[in-house]
Amino acid sequence: MISPSTADLLEEAGLARPVADESFDRFARLVQRHLGVPTALVTIVLPDSQVYPGARGLPEPYQATRRTTLADPLCGETISRGRRLVVSDLRADPRLSRTATVTELGMAAYAGYPIFDRHGTAVGTVCALDQQPRSWSASDLATLADLAAACTAELRLRLERRRAHRIQQVAVNATRRTRLLLDLTERFAGATTLEEIIEAVRASASGIGTMWAGMALTDASGTALTLVEREGTYPHLARHWPLVQPAVAAVTRARRPTFFRDGAAVLRKLPAFAPWVDESMGGMAFLPLVSHDRLLGLLALLWRGPHDHDDESRRTAVALGTGVTQALARVRVLDERHRVAATLQAAMLTDLPSVPYLDLATTYATATRTDQVGGDWYDAVVRDARSSVLMIGDVTGHDMQAAARMGQLRSMLRTLVWRQDAPPARLLRELDQANRGLGLAASGTALVARLDRSDDGGCRLRWASAGHPRPVVIRADGRVEELPGRPDLILGVDPTTARRDHAAALRPGDTLLLYTDGLVESRTVSYATRLTELREALADLAGCPTADLPRLLVDRLVRTEQHDDVAVLAARVR
Known part of the structure; x- marks a missing residue:
């Protein structure tokens, strides 16, 4: 035989x-x-x-x-x-x-x-x-x-x-599976946002031959799933699914992957799926996404026709589920860390004071990358009824240490402004000396602008910059001017360096704009081009209320993924 x-x-x-x-x-x-x-x-x-x-x-x-x-x-x-x-x-x-x-x-x-x-x-x-x-x-x-x-x-x-052909096919299939697993690893290892995970799921599911992949995540209470991928076959699915719903409970309770050759097999074992599955549907797989015994969500895969899940198919699907789980856990950690840092950073930025002759407005936008927190800051101090000082800066770094140094540097400058009736250049020089003398050793840029009320209803502006972008003025008639004056050396390099004051006049209706470099810097566009875009945007927004200007400006210029924090401070002479 x-x-x-x-x-x-x-x-x-x-x-x-x-x-x-x-x-x-x-x-x-x-x-x-x-x-x-x-x-x-x-x-x-x-x-x-x-x-x-x-x-x-x-x-x-x-x-x-x-x-x-x-x-x-x-x-x-x-x-x-x-x-x-x-x-x-x-x-x-x-x-x-x-x-x-x-x-x-x-x-x-x-x-x-x-x-x-x-x-x-x-x-x-x-x-x-x-x-x-x-x-x-x-x-x-x-x-x-x-x-x-x-x-x-x-x-x-x-x-x-x-x-030999069999052996070759085994080798080809093994190579294909290895490449697929490597591709899965690379896709999910680089995902830092939920949107990137969804895109990685869509691409990876297509790579293993499925016609649709749906991912649902647990809510904050851990009692329900919310569908986050709605493309493809199931637009009629409910968006929210309580975990106690029989169909959901059937595929999440055991927290193990389940595979079905076709819709008929699903209904034989899980009749609760009858409202959403019929016998004519193709192969299916349900993969609970579990991290440290915590259910993060559920991944559902659907093939176009009947699909026999051999060992290789099951291993590949499980690898996809593992990649999604690890990426979700990592993104949640990054999101939480970013929220904590952003909250700390925002807490350091006090509310703007009320100035009788100025309309003040600001915005602060954190980087969209979840692993970055910047050292951008702004401040305003009213010295008396006719004099106020505006400040803005950017401490080097994108982490919690940068945020901490920013808080210390900002507090020192705030104290100097309050205690001394001094021009901006002198304030920056003393700040840099204190930075070195007190051992803070922070590096970064800063700009101090002093506004003194003049008898004609306008303001006399004096400003000094430690490596910071120059101020921009939107004149009452809509013209946009970048104020002349070369920025001096950044903070934290040489505290004895000479620093210079620059002067300008602001008339009623003029708007002074201070900003950090995240507003105009780009990895793909030259700095000169971005400055031109800034001037064009300000010309278009010249007539908008002061309270809306900073936010609208950020929305206009930061159109793609934001790699750096942005702070904008606007002051319009009443």
């Missing part, structure tokens, strides 16, 4: 099918010609039948169908013996006279040799049949033995070729 693995290889190689094979038909012709027999066969013996890939002289319907289910002890005995079987007169042998070979095919003499697979197991025969009793000569048998050996060689070549 042939082994199951050999039977599979025979089937894959086309040798278990009841069809004529050119090579084995040639062997049958050679047997017929050289031995002078009416019938010659190359037979493959299967568990439930025999097929004849090579056949000459068989009566119909066997010659056409190339298959029989009739028991043939001649082939069976040849195979079981593993050596030749030669019978001169079948009719004279009581054991063989009633076989189908005699009664159905009308044969009287038989000579057969086994053919072998690569393991030396006989899987078929090459035989000669005669309608009359015959004494087989030594030459007949030698010729038949040579043709059987050639037939064995051809069979083995076919099986080896098929086996």
Whole structure:
């Protein structure tokens, strides 16, 4: 009896099918010609039948169908013996006279040799049949033995070729799966936002052949799921699913992946899915997203047609679920850390004071990257009824340490402004000296602008910059001017450096704008181009209320992913 693995290889190689094979038909012709027999066969013996890939002289319907289910002890005995079987007169042998070979095919003499697979197991025969009793000569048998050996060689070549193809397919599939898993790892390792995770799920699910992937996440209370991916097949699904809903509970309670060949299989095991699943749907998989025994959500996959989930398919789907889970856990940690840092940073920025002759407004926008918190800050101090000081700065760094240094530096400058009636350049110089002397050693930029009320209703502006972008003024008639004056050295480098004051006049209706470099810096556009865009935006927004100007300006200029914090402070002369 042939082994199951050999039977599979025979089937894959086309040798278990009841069809004529050119090579084995040639062997049958050679047997017929050289031995002078009416019938010659190359037979493959299967568990439930025999097929004849090579056949000459068989009566119909066997010659056409190339298959029989009739028991043939001649082939069976040849195979079981593993050596030749030669019978001169079948009719004279009581054991063989009633076989189908005699009664159905009308044969009287038989000579057969086994053919072998690569393991030396006989899987078929090459035989000669005669309608009359015959004494087989030594030459007949030698010729038949040579043709059987050639037939064995051809069979083995076919099986080896098929086996090599199998091995190649295994290697190709393994390589494909390795690449897919690597791709999954790279996609989810780089995801830092929920939107990026959703995009990675969509791309990865397409890579494993699904037609739709839906992800639902647990809410803050941990009692319900909210669908966050609605594209594709299921636009009619409810967006919110209580965890106690029977269908949801069925696939999340055990917290193990579940796989179904088609919709009918889902309904047989999980009838609660009846409102959303019908029997005609394709294969499905439900993957609970669990981190440290906490359910983060559920990932559902749908294939277009029935899908048999073999071990490789299951492992790949589980790897996708694992990638999603790890990315979600990481994003939640980053979000929480960013919220804490942003809250701390915002707490350091006090509310703007009320100035009788100025309309003040500001905005502070944190970077969209969840792992960054900047050192941007702003402040305003009213010295008396006719004098106020505006400040803005950016401490180097994008982490909690930068935020802490920013708070200390801002507090020192705020104190200096309150305690000293000094010009901006002197305030910056003393701030830099205190920065070095008190061991803070913070580096960054800062700008101090002092506004003194003038008798004509306007303001006299004096300002100094430690490496900070120059102020911009929107005149009452809509003109936009970047004030002249070269910024001095940034803070934290040389506290003895000379610092200069610059002066300008603001008339009623004019608006002074101070901002940090996150508003105009870009990784893809030149600084000069961004300054031009700033001036154009301010010209368009010149007539808007002061309270709206900073926010509208940020919305206008920061159109893509924001890599840096932005602070904007606007002061309009009433």
